[in-house]
Amino acid sequence: MNSRRMCLFAVMAAVFAMLGAKTPEAHEVLAKQDDLWRGTSSKGKMVMNVKTSNWKRSLTMDVYSQGKDYSLVKVILPMKEQGTATLKVFDEIYNYLPKTDRTIKLTSAMMMGSWMGSHFNNDDLVKGSRLSEDYNARITFQGRRDSEDVIEITLTPKPDAPVVWGKIVVVARASDWMPVKNTYYDEDGKIVRIMTCSDYKTVSGRLVPTRIVMSPLDKPGEYTEVIYSDLTFDVSFKKGFFSIAELRR
């Protein structure tokens, strides 16, 4: 699922940008992340728990992805929403609604809208893997923090980049480059939301975070928690799997 990949891509993107800084660490991070995610296909289950001040809900979904450009998410539970699906093909997002048997293509104006009622937005699905294109990155901290050796990378928007964040601070584990925390700032330098990654597990020989939590700072007590299970990598999908027709199946 994109949120997981997003977490990793944030780190990867930072690393991409760090190439310019010619720091060996950056280059190493890049290479490692690149090898880990580039061209990877995956499938798995995802439980998304969303808590707001007014309601709490849990969605179970099937998740499929191929590289950075294709992903498909289908709701299994609750029954009321079973079959609801989101397809990402490059920069385009389609939502399939089984109740009406209609597919809606999201326009750019809807990118800041919430995805499936969570604290992630549609833009996260699209731009999560594009941070390096829109942001400059530099290492701003290396050392011990919260009893863990970490690397902190600060991403600042490139001039004229069509971005919504004023700054993103990415924290990765120094030992294996695993993403730990992303802090998103608005243009006034105020923290808007924090995404944390945890529960790292080795799946198909790859280490990945299986729990991601997104917390908006302007809504205390609210969060979206994503937990992955049954992850499999290097899956081969039939041609046309990531298509609008597949959404309805």
Added chain:
Amino acid sequence: MKPASIIKLSFRNVFRARRRSAITTLVMAFALGMMIIYLSLTDGYSRGMADNAVSMQMGSIQVHAPGYLETRSVYKMISSPDDYIRAIDSRGFKAVPRLFSSGLAAKDESSAGVLIEGVDASAENWAFKMPRQLMDGKWLDNADPKGVVIGKRLARSLSAGIGDEIVIVSQAADGSIANDLFRVRGILKSVSEITDRAGFIMPINTFRDLMVMPEGAHEIAVMIPAGYDSNIALRIVEGICRGQDIRSWQLLNPALANIINILDIVMIFLVIITSAAISIVILNAMLMAVFERIREYGMMKALGVTPFDIFCMVIVEILVQAAAAAVIGLAFSIPLAISLQTYGIDLSVLVDGGTISGVAVSLALFSYLTPFAVLTPLAALFVFSLAAGAIPAIRAARLDPIRAIHYT
């Protein structure tokens, strides 16, 4: 000199240069009449704008849960709107419940952000004009739960016509994905900025099912009878809906209230400018009259007529013309202003419809005749005439009799 003699001489002077007096009087009469018609049209226009804003859909008064207008949170609801509505209706007002939410509307490849409104179809029709502002199709019907009415610009952006299906996606109050298929039943004419661009109106029970909001209302819109004191109405509604956020239309749309206030100031300025222009005409005519009669005034002063008498003579001459102008001006402008109250002027041939401060502008210009519209230009006419006439009157009064008699 006796006042009667002064008046007699003034009258005689008016009729000595008949053409000049007639032209001056007619110009004054025309200006007075035009000012009265303009003021009554402007007043009618601003009242029409306010009335349009209020009676279209806004209402004279709106009731919301505290904080709703600031956040527009779907969870800030008036919990028992029916009790309030019944109590408000019993006072002779008309109150309707409304629910709002934002969502996404999609048809084929087009999609647009919409403001989903749940309304009581029959109550809206009873209280407000909007249900009759349809460009195409019909108003909502509770018996047709999936039939919706949409704004004209939204219809254009979705390329939707009557009978077309539109998908709505939103987030229900319980967090689930609200989505359903609706059919366009009606398309509105220009109503308000937001409704034109994003209005997606459905029966209130359909809204409740879609958004999982079984009870409550985000808004109660109240219409008060024409002529009812709005401050008294506001206090009555405040008494009924204790603890809720109650606002008059002037507070809900301050920009429109300001425009109306500015129009009042513009009217006063127009009266001053027009009257000043007329006073120049009077000044010119009276200077000519005094200039022609220099020798006459010299003779009168030599015979013992006081400067004050001569001053009064010129002033009365102006007053006679102003009074005649007032009679003529009122005689043609008042009936015309009254007929424009009924028939109005159709502007649709000149301009397309639009909105001011988010409120649809009426394309028919009706007048509204008030004592203000008659008395202000009338007072201005006399004040400015006397001010203009004072200059030649003083000149005539100050003439040296010897020089005046020998003036060539």
